Amino acid sequence: MIHQYKLNDYNIVLDINSGAVHLVDELAYDVISLYETKSFDEITLEMLEKYKNIEEINENEIRAVISDIEELKTAGKLFSSNRYDNIATNFKQNNHVIKALCLHIAHTCNLTCDYCFAQAGKYQGEFALMSFDVGKQALDFLIKNSGSRKHLEVDFFGGEPLMNFEVVKQLVEYARTQEEPHNKKFRFTLTTNGVLLDNDITEFLNKEMDNVVLSLDGRKEVHDRLRRTVNGKGSYDIIISKFQHLAKSRGEKNYYIRGTFTHNNVDFTEDIFHMADLGFTQLSMEPVVCSPNDTYALTEEDLPKILEQYEILAKEMIKRNQEGNPFTFYHYMLDLNHGPCIYKRITGCGSGTEYLAVTPWGELFPCHQFVGDPDYSMGDVWKGVMNTKLRDEMSTCNVYSRENCKECWAQLYCSGGCSANAYHATGSIHGTYDYGCELFRKRMECAIMIQAAEANLE
Amino acid sequence: MKRIQTLETRDLKKSAQTGGCGECQTSCQSACKTSCGVANQQCEKSEKK
Numbered sequence: 433m434i435h436q437y438k439l440n441d442y443n444i445v446l447d448i449n450s451g452a453v454h455l456v457d458e459l460a461y462d463v464i465s466l467y468e469t470k471s472f473d474e475i476t477l478e479m480l481e482k483y484k485n486i487e488e489i490n491e492n493e494i495r496a497v498i499s500d501i502e503e504l505k506t507a508g509k510l511f512s513s514n515r516y517d518n519i520a521t522n523f524k525q526n527n528h529v530i531k532a533l534c535l536h537i538a539h540t541c542n543l544t545c546d547y548c549f550a551q552a553g554k555y556q557g558e559f560a561l562m563s564f565d566v567g568k569q570a571l572d573f574l575i576k577n578s579g580s581r582k583h584l585e586v587d588f589f590g591g592e593p594l595m596n597f598e599v600v601k602q603l604v605e606y607a608r609t610q611e612e613p614h615n616k617k618f619r620f621t622l623t624t625n626g627v628l629l630d631n632d633i634t635e636f637l638n639k640e641m642d643n644v645v646l647s648l649d650g651r652k653e654v655h656d657r658l659r660r661t662v663n664g665k666g667s668y669d670i671i672i673s674k675f676q677h678l679a680k681s682r683g684e685k686n687y688y689i690r691g692t693f694t695h696n697n698v699d700f701t702e703d704i705f706h707m708a709d710l711g712f713t714q715l716s717m718e719p720v721v722c723s724p725n726d727t728y729a730l731t732e733e734d735l736p737k738i739l740e741q742y743e744i745l746a747k748e749m750i751k752r753n754q755e756g757n758p759f760t761f762y763h764y765m766l767d768l769n770h771g772p773c774i775y776k777r778i779t780g781c782g783s784g785t786e787y788l789a790v791t792p793w794g795e796l797f798p799c800h801q802f803v804g805d806p807d808y809s810m811g812d813v814w815k816g817v818m819n820t821k822l823r824d825e826m827s828t829c830n831v832y833s834r835e836n837c838k839e840c841w842a843q844l845y846c847s848g849g850c851s852a853n854a855y856h857a858t859g860s861i862h863g864t865y866d867y868g869c870e871l872f873r874k875r876m877e878c879a880i881m882i883q884a885a886e887a888n889l890e
Numbered sequence: 891m892k893r894i895q896t897l898e899t900r901d902l903k904k905s906a907q908t909g910g911c912g913e914c915q916t917s918c919q920s921a922c923k924t925s926c927g928v929a930n931q932q933c934e935k936s937e938k939k
Contacts, residue, residue: 451902460893500891509896514903532916549924583913583934589923619915623923645923690922721924762922765930768899772931773909777902781928787916799918844902845929850918872927879929887897 434511435841436465439881440747445510446880448841452509453768455884459489463497468511472498516778517832528823530577532585532782533570534789534800535603537562538596542627543667546658547694547720547728549801553591556804560792561596566813567603570790573813575614587621589789589800594628604640621645623690625659626671626678634678642686646675649691650703650717657696658728676711684713688762694720694728698737701745708752708759716762719871721801721853730867739874746878750885764879777831777844783851784810784826788817798826801852826851829861836864845876900933911935 433448443461445454456464459479466475476494483489504510539560541553553559571586578584586607588600600622607618622637623645637644648671649655656666679687689712693700700717707715719738722729730738745761752758781787784798791803794813802808811818831837831848840846849872853865913934 449902451899453897453899455895455897457893497893500894503891504894504896508901508903512903516906519906527912529912531912581912583915585916716922718922718924763927763930767930767932768897770933771900772914772928772933773900773905774902775906775910775912776914776928776931776933781918782916783918786912787918800923845927847928849927850924853924875927876929883897887895 433839433841434464436461437877439743439877440750440885442881442884444877444880444884446841447504447510447512448844449514449516450509450512451768451771451844452504452512453880453883454504454510455887459483459493460497460500463494464501464510467498467501516774519775519778527785527827528577529579529581530574530786530788531581531583532587532787533574534587534589534787535562535567535570536590536789536791536800536803537567537588537593537600537603538591539792540595541590541592541625542595542662543592543625543659544662545625545660547692547722547726549721550591550803555791557791562599562790562792564599564602564606566790566792566794567599568606569794569813571603571607571610573816575610575616577816578616582615582617583619584616585619585621587623589623592625592627593622594624594633597628597633601636619643623647625667626674627661627667629671629674629678631677634674634681637678638682644678644682644687645690645716646671646678646687647691648672648675648689648707649693650697650700650706654697654703658692658694672710679712679714686714688714688716690716690718690762692718692720694722695730695734696728698730698734699741700738701741701748704745704761705748713759714762715759719868721856735867735870738871742871742874742878746882750882753886763875764882766879766883768880768883774844777847779830780847781850784823784829798822799852801850802855826861834862834864836866836869840869840873842869842873842876846872908935909933 435446437444443456445456445464479494539553544552574584619642620640621643622641625647652668655668659667661667689707704715704717789797789800789803796810797803797808810822817823829851831843834848837843837848849864851861853868854863855861857865914931
């Protein structure tokens with residue numbers, strides 16, 4: 433399978449199964465598009481007619497392009513036919529190692545953001561804080577079930593994790609004592625709305641957290657519209673200087689400013705540029721996850737505008753990079769040479785198999801987005817995964833198990849998408865959230881175009 | 891090649907022989923939490939840029 437597209441004056445051809453990326457001129461672009469369906473003579477005639485006003489394009493030139501295509505095909509870099517179905521199934525179904533936990537350290541929040549899928553942190557349940565004993569048991573459960581995996585990831589999530597900061601500190605301290613005896617290395621992440629950040633907490637986060645995710649939606653009026661305190665006031669002015677201090681004190685690395693865009697700010701690049709103009713350099717902006725009935729839900733009419741926004745963002749990033757004022761956008765962070773292996777690309781996110789969410793009460797769910805849905809309860813941190821039927825079903829989720837993914841060119845960039853999004857959109861974890869797919873494909877086209885631009889600069 | 895420039899990329903077919911250690915980050919466990927993708931994940935075995 434190949435995918436061809438034109439963006440920002442680049443003609444790009446992707447060979448999906450090998451991962452190869454080609455930048456081509458107009459003639460090569462056209463010849464590649466005809467290569468599999470027409471004979472060489474037909475291609476030659478068609479190209480001679482199309483380019484009859486361009487002197488340098490003659491039969492020899494066209495033959496040379498066809499010869500180059502065949503050389504790439506022989507090298508397995510164009511029209512390659514590798515399929516990885518077998519390793520997708522076997523790799524995941526035979527693997528019950530758990531390597532990551534999302535600890536719901538606080539099912540409560542000091543903000544009441546309208547779009548929060550956790551509903552003010554409660555996840556359709558009661559307010560609660562995780563105790564040290566439950567968290568410790570979760571860490572022990574992770575160590576016990578992680579096999580020979582050295583790197584273990586733990587995300588402190590909520591609600592607002594800083595509302596239970598003492599337990600966060602105690603759990604990190606406990607985890608560090610367990611690293612050497614078990615030959616493990618914990619990598620912690622904490623997601624926060626920033627309201628409770630102070631110098632002491634910032635110092636702790638800088639010392640112990642591999643990554644910190646800071647929630648900011650962008651422009652003050654956009655942020656304050658949906659991210660309000662319990663008193664109904666916007667939270668922008670409370671958090672901005674705290675985030676700036678934290679980012680600076682971390683050396684401007686290993687953090688994300690993470691925003692959510694909704695129907696209210698379809699021009700979300702303005703929010704990303706606002707973040708960049710505030711001095712932040714590690715940025716992420718996600719489409720809202722909510723019911724289609726919500727007033728701020730993204731609509732079909734929004735879709736073409738959003739796709740255009742991703743192009744605007746990519747072009748601006750190239751420009752700012754050239755000006756020596758770069759920032760990164762999470763979804764555009766491709767490293768074509770050192771990206772994931774094929775196993776990672778086909779087995780999906782690992783929810784319900786290698787990644788689990790833990791509630792304040794120690795109950796296990798496939799991921800944070802399933803928390804509170806009794807149909808997706810998997811067990812608890814004392815007895816482990818007891819719902820093996822659900823685990824086995826989750827383990828069958830891969831890029832080849834979803835019908836819509838089989839013919840999608842982005843399959844090995846996406847890995848089949850988010851099971852929770854699929855479930856909420858279609859009622860099945862084996863479905864696809866098509867709206868999200870449209871956005872993902874555009875993001876990948878933009879991300880690869882940026883790589884093309886950087887390659888041309890070098 | 892005169893009209894085709896191939897960017898240097900990881901050969902996915904070859905990675906079937908060398909990959910699969912599983913030490914890499916769980917894809918949702920980073921910034922997004924709502925829209926999974928794997929292309930922007932880093933391989934633990936590869937030298938970072």
